[in-house]
Amino acid sequence: MGFLGTQLDGGMGSGRWEKWRPTVSLVQHEDLVIDRLELLYTPRHEELVQRLMADLLVVSPETQVRAHALDLADPWDFGEVYSALYDWSRAYPFDPEREDYWAHITTGTHVAQICLFLMVEARFIPGVLLQTAPPKRQVEGDPGSYTLIDLDLSRYDAIAQRFAREQQDALSFLKSGIPTRNPRFNALIAEVERVAVRSRAPILFTGPTGAGKSLLARRMYELKKARHQVQGPFVEVNCATLQGDAAASTLFGHKRGAFTGALGDRAGLLRSADGGVLFLDEIGELGLDEQAMLLKAVEEKRFYPLGADREVASDFQLIAGTNRDLRSAVAAGRFRDDLYARINLWSYELPGLAERPEDIEPNLEFLLGEAARELGRQVRFNAEAKARYLRFAQSQEAPWRGNFRDLAASVTRLATLSEGGRIGVAQVDAEVARLRWLWDRSEAPAAPDPQAELHTLLDTETLDTLDLFDRLQLAAVVQVCRQAHSLSDAGRRLFAASRQRRQVVNDADRLRKYLARFGLSWDQVAAAPPG
Template sequence: MANLMKNVVLGFVGTKLDLGQNRRWKPTVSLVQHPHFKVDRLELLYDSDFHRLARQLQTEIQALSPGTEVLLRNLDLTNPWDFQEVYGKLFDFARGYGFDDDRERYHVHLTTGSHVAQICWFLLTESRHVPARLIQTGPPGAEGDAPRLDLIDLDLSHYNALQQRFDQLAREYSDQLRGGIETRNPAYNALIDRIELVAGNSDEPILLMGETGTGKTELAERIYNLKLDRRRVKGRLVHVNCATLNGPHALAALFGQRRSFTGQAGTERSGLLREADGGVLFLDEVDHLGLNEQAMLLHAIETGRFYPLGADHEVTARFQLIAGAGRDLNARVALGQFRPDLLARLGMWRFTLPPLRDRREDIEANLIHELARSERKLGAQVGFNADARDRFLRFAADPATLWPGNFRDFGGMIRRLCTLAPRGRITRVMVEDEIARLQADWRAARPDDDFRLIAGVMGARAAEMDPFDMVQLAAVIRACREAPSLSAAGRALFAASRAKKTSQNDADRLRKYLGRFDLDWDALAARPEAAPPV
């Protein structure tokens, strides 16, 4: 059956090459000069202005290959370099052609036609709108040789080596985002692979969420370097810590300022957005931006334009945006502290970095990474004694070690150990001392949630309470706020003891308890939790 299939070639008349400027070679005519490639039908697309050339080619081909049927198809193009017009007309041609894959094998001749036409042919064959292979022809290499003819098959399954190169490159980009660390946590690796796809194929904003110390800043820098390698940006990375943009100077720092706004020499500023033009703007701690700055930022992201302070005309800056946030932006929207439209714009690609306590498989790999980084800074080789390394890893991977500062705590611990290591060796005693130091810092920094809760209700009187009463009262306040009524709160609090009593008046019992602290249900249930007085 395959031997009975006809070879059909589609192509443009070459308005320059087919004129015969090269006396030894005309690309369209050369299609029928290959003994191992029989052309049963050749369909030539031509513009009306070149009808005579098309007829001339038809005559030459039929003289050289009487068995080849040559069909001329008129396809007038107003502008052969207009991509939209060329693609649209070739697409319509393909839809109306009526391909018969069972009886005919189709080929597209790429050598003739404008570069735009060649691109459109490629797109149409790759998408299978034209079910064909591609042909390229060339002049003979030497006198007496046949003209060159190359078949291009777009089925990449035939190019395993090429596919492996693509896969290897993708792995290298993902490894670049991991900072060269051989991470094993499946969720984190899947997250990085997804970020690699987004950063390499999209210019939309990227929002990095996560607790402090989870690596948002380093990841933003790696995303920028990946975009630079993929030629998606040419400019620099501008890193802005939004937590430092407070007061009247925040707008000027971000959007720039004209001297006329203040009238003072030296006050003109280009602004950080202008500095990021053509590159990447990393807005770290974006949740600290004020509402005015958020409104102007949204306009700048969507239009690429904004007004510097004191300016009468907008300026332009085209940049790609990465934003970092350590606090829940949805909660801040609910409190009226973050614009929902800005969150929607930032959150198209939203990635939450997991804390270190959820990535315990990666602790040893990160230990190797931090050791290498410390050695580079110190200019000396440092290593753990075997028992010291084992103690550190057991502590770091213990579920009771919560790493509240994440990689800031982790990296700081390693750098201190490396700096203090005598003769470049970290001992078990050093590790034990560092563990004790970290645990003491964590205990001191741990917020007293019970005190905060009670201080929000009782104010300064909370400081006069015994610790025993504080724990008990905090539990009562939480139960009251979660219950719809005083009776429901009483039933939840006294569920065990009420079964032993003949009289079960939970509401009265709870009311009397609150009265000991001069509190009542109505005021308690209505008041939101507040921070303790400073």
């Protein structure tokens, strides 16, 4: 399939057979049979098309030639040509299981050739490109040469390898160059990389405080900027710091006099993020009014600043972060269902550091290098000290409640106090003691007796039917659930060992079914007991 060459395919009288005509040359190759030729042309060249079709019949009577008139007012107008080709290709009865399709790009205007290229690249035409060339010496009947170009890049090993290297570089960049080992985290980052470079839709990161949501959002932005996919800045705000009129003013801006203290106009962070990325950390802390305004801004790219009677525009990509379960917030009426649906297209839960014990060592090395650069001197563990630190850090004794913030602070202390750039056993022992004290909750008000909490969930008659074994087990499960930030997180903690032996892992479903045995739901169990 291809366009009529109004100059190259033309010619009058018998002399036309002495020249190379690209469309005619397609059927002149002895080793090639064209079953069907779809010839695209504009109506004003009807006479030339009829002559060409007659010549094709003479050379190759077994080739069916079908002419298709495209009503193009200007064959050099890209929009017009692309639209006409798109409509034609969508209506064409392609059958790639039985037929091979070649798109001839030697004839037609340069715009027509580009549009054919794009049709093949986008797979609207499920075939390959065909480029023809005249013979080096004009000899009557010599068809010249032809070349097929397959735009499926996966078929080209060298190109595929370059793409693979580029993707690996992007994954390493998103992980700050840290060779992480946790399979779940690595799979998450691999998908985030694909989404980062292909989508501008909102993205939601959930997970505990210090799990790296802010860092990953900034890395995504820098990756997009390196690929020229964003031009504007990265704007970050912690929504937990926004209260009252200041929240709407900070985000959406205001006009002078909009409220007491509004002495001048303010652009707001959404306008500052125009053309870039806006990262709203702890988005669950936003008030309902600000949530409604944000929904309009995300969907329409327009919004009203406080006190304004005209809308302003800002085209930004939203990345949101939260350590809350927004589903529970929606159910409780604290978060808008429509906003949650809008920002939940791409949702990723970042695991805490305690859930990634195998990643503690590479992060330790990375943070030690960062601390050494800041201190301006080399800092290293001795072998025994490093082994002792990792043994504690990867054990159940280390909850890492502050996640990477706790680890970074720990490494900073070790590096700063090291003598001669060497971290020894005594220093590690002191740091482990400090961490134990930091995470010790013994001086805090005693937690209620786990079995006593069951009375807030089950009536006395039901409890009396349970064996002591079942009561103790259920009480322990409830305690874990109330320490977790989601049903999935609780499931992973409870089934950490057995999940490694399962081919299909659904910790949340296992926990849900266990609770259902006692007539309990996640919302009932996760809720804080009455004070």
